[in-house]
């Protein structure tokens with residue numbers, strides 16, 4: 001039987017995951033995967049609107065929010081296995097998959113390896129490329145700095161890159177919420193995930209094989225996974241839709257949830273009609 005609600009705990013293969021499961025019984029399922037280093041609460045603005053017509057599952061990736069870190073080395077592949085284990089445990093045969101940034105890396109890897117389990121893909125502020133040597137070096141420095149100076153400095157520096165300039169004027173509250181999410185993440189999870197991101201594989205070569213409807217969204221001021229990366233994915237995924245979100249940086253679903261949700265709902269309605 002379905003367990004409806006928020007912050008539900010489920011233990012699958014010795015690993016405890018925290019997830020929200022909301023919306024009507026029998027409705028199409030959408031699974032929301034958060035970015036790094038956040039947690040499932042980053043989808044609150046989307047869950048509010050999506051639950052009218054969809055069963056919405058937002059879960060905490062291993063080591064984030066209220067999900068256990070476990071003992072395995074973190075990798076995108078492990079995060080994908082966790083996703084599939086969760087779907088199996090919840091008896092979800094097929095779902096729409098929506099991921100932001102790291103969530104998008106997980107989604108792209110999941111659809112590559114388990115194409116039959118997904119009926120639509122929403123890629124937000126993400127990219128299909130692997131880390132460049134420069135990006136790897138930056139992550140290694142970040143790991144060192146977390147050890148030397150602590151998470152507070154890491155959170156302050158991260159926030160500077162995450163948001164569009166306009167958000168520092170209009171969205172101070174949201175910036176504080178995101179900073180709190182970063183501070184809630186444990187040091188071992190931050191470091192293990194930074195390392196996992198350095199070793200992730202590119203998924204660009206698989207984009208032409210994606211046969212389900214795809215929506216790509218990106219904040220116009222996203223400095224981390226910029227619009228040029230989104231355009232490249234759009235070019236390589238036949239039939240995909242690209243929407244650039246105004247007044248938003250890397251966290252477009254939070255910074256301009258109004259515009260983001262309009263595109264998201266329109267896309268989901270079109271998928272439902274297919």
Ligand code: MLT
Nearest residue numbers: 035036100101102103224
């Ligand atoms: C994220 O938001 O998930 C991160 O910016 C991903 C990354 O650092 O590559």
